[in-house]
Amino acid sequence: MDRLVYISAVGLGNIEQAQAARANNLANVSTNGFRADLARVMTTEVQGDGYQGRAYGVNDGMGVDMSHGNMIETGRDLDLAVSGDGLFSVLMPDGSEGYSRNGALQIDSAGRLMNAQGLQVMGRGGPIALPPFESIVFGADGAITIRPQGQGPDALVQIDQLKLVNPDPQTLVKDSSGLLVDAAGETLVPADEVRVQAGFLESSNVNAMNELTEILSLARQFELEVRMMKTAESNDEAAAQLLRIG
16 A cells, blocks of 8 residues: 555544544533543554654554543532542442542432442442431541431431542543543552542533634644545556556
8 A cells, every 4th residue: 555545544543533532522511520532642653664764643542631620619518529639439330440520429219329420439448328317528538427317416427438549640541431440450549638629519621612623623634634645646646657658
């Protein structure tokens, strides 16, 4: 295959991946705690005879933008936002752990503490289940304190503590559901330094204007790659015609 065509075809594939990532980011611009997707490309030399003076980009998977979103005050007791770096831990359907910045929590009919995706929230002692209560308070360190149902205001009981983790962002990838997981499949250990703020949610970190600008830029790059392929085709036709004449 003509090298110019090959490089253009690889470029088109990378642009397609980047466009998909930007479109997904825009679709989640209003999703609390969403971390923007990043299309990663690795530079690789074009192999062949002679001087190695050409390179092209190879798809290197998807990255995650871990920059922070804005804090939105809700006043709801079960809304939590991580202050600074850190993640909530949830129990995945396969029994492994996933991680998220979305702290919009709820309690199901069995008293289990669930996240917005319907996954059980993890505590230091495992998945969190709460007895009937009159009120609930989350401490800055994730400690969960309740006033049991039928008890007076002084009868406070600490039930558990949220499992909050703070891994190296380079070790995280997204799964098919959009949750963050450890790339090596490891279960992360709790991080005592992570803090949460009750009555707040964190917005998505997607900048809609930047995403739209990038989509337009990628569309122009796509057109350029197509023109390069057409130029290679024209060159091949011209070369073939010269050979026929010769």
